[in-house]
Amino acid sequence: MRPPDSATIFDVQRFSLHDGPGIRTTVFFKGCPLRCAWCQNPESLGPHPEMAFFADRCRDTRACAAACPRDAVSARGDRIRRDRCDACGACEPACPHRALERVGREVPLDALLAEILRDRSFYESSGGGVTLSGGEPTFQMSAMGALAQRCRSEGVPVLLQTCGAFRFDAFAPHLRSFDRIFFDLKLMDPERHRRFTRADNPVILENARLLTASGAPVTFRMPIVPGITDDLDNLSAAAAFLREIGASSLHLLRYHRMGEAKLARLGYPLAPLAMGAGDVGRAVARAAALLAECGIEVAV
Ligand code: SF4
């Protein structure tokens, strides 16, 4: 069990320029209630630390097997038997070829805050701050809220990236800690949402509605995944929904394929999407034009 006053994260990226305005530190929380077929951060899906196995680095020295106290290294295929592995990490330093890496760590919030505050001068000079990302930060609601509140008390602007799948009554007490919330819509049709994210969307849509009604500073976003999220029905339904709740803009995110290679390393059964990388630019341009016709202001 995670110690109190700590968070399970899989990375902290300093000097990030892509997760909000200015120079930012992005904290990637582990754990997500969704399983989007296009997920680009599959190392964030599981809530606990886990082992990644890089088959291309493995030279079959079997040093990992000798180091493992749980007989969790298999003789073929995926090197880690995940039903036995407890991610103790003993095999990681044993491998001379760095074929095993522990993904995720439990970090006291004090230590996370200290790391974030190292770059305070950069936030001040660039209009940046800290971004809480994942995974889904609200999956660790109390740790997320406590970290956001501490950052805010230190004068560091806080941005949250969320898939919107949370209990609103649990989230509401933390609302004032955020300078901005990036809220991702994906698929408007409930069946298709369930099929491609393995989660229902009514709660997500209701949270989008409640957040907008509360006056919270929300930026809605949508990943453009060709053949999945970019069809006329989905985009026009998204535009109608945004207008209905009083939002007027949508930020489009370009799908990229970085997540696919990570899936196998972590032993996840998610199927990679069969899609040409060249499709994405055209799909984004088409989606932007269509949304603009529906009266939605588009950012890319
Ligand atoms: S992390 Fe620990 S239990 Fe898992 S394979 Fe490595 S040594 Fe074995």
Ligand code: SF4
């Ligand atoms: S919500 Fe984000 S982190 Fe969660 S599965 Fe979807 S893309 Fe991945």
